[in-house]
Amino acid sequence: DAGVTQSPTHLIKTRGQQVTLRCSPKSGHDTVSWYQQALGQGPQFIFQYYEEEERQRGNFPDRFSGHQFPNYSSELNVNALLLGDSALYLCASSLAGTKNIQYFGAGTRLSVL
């Protein structure tokens, strides 16, 4: 049973560029949440997708956007990258209507130069 998978593992971009990160949820899960983890900090909630809609959003600017596909996989897009966007981006999946325990992928390490 595959867990949460994310791609790519690492990514290097320059300021002003755009990036797309991908996430496949754990088998049987229908909800995907994205988190940003800066070095030495706990993860911060970006947004959550359920039934292909953004259900909840954290305190992140509109440069951060996402999408969920019919197969429940999800993408995170970040436009006009800033140096401060350098972080580990984690995807978590869960099953709505249950205990909502979120299971995390290994993340994508984004470096903005």
Added chain:
Amino acid sequence: EDKVVQSPLSLVVHEGDTVTLNCSYEVTNFRSLLWYKQEKKAPTFLFMLTSSGIEKKSGRLSSILDKKELFSILNITATQTGDSAVYLCAVVGGTSYGKLTFGQGTILTVHP
């Protein structure tokens, strides 16, 4: 705004020691508190504590929740080098759909 504070921020012990990690929180309409272990990248789920389950135990790890005083502790007995990791505490509030608000984490280092 929900808030989680963990202490200590870092801890160094020797194998066989017992450690206690602390997590205090402020949340609107508390639903649950979760503990995760993060070794390299992916946080792995340890425990979920709710109003109906305020104490959990799994092997050498155990956790309790005090809803009155708004804190939780994670105990690890007979520590091993494999317990070295960042331990994250997170809460879910009643107005959310499962959004996790994390603390900064506690870095645990276990020396042989």
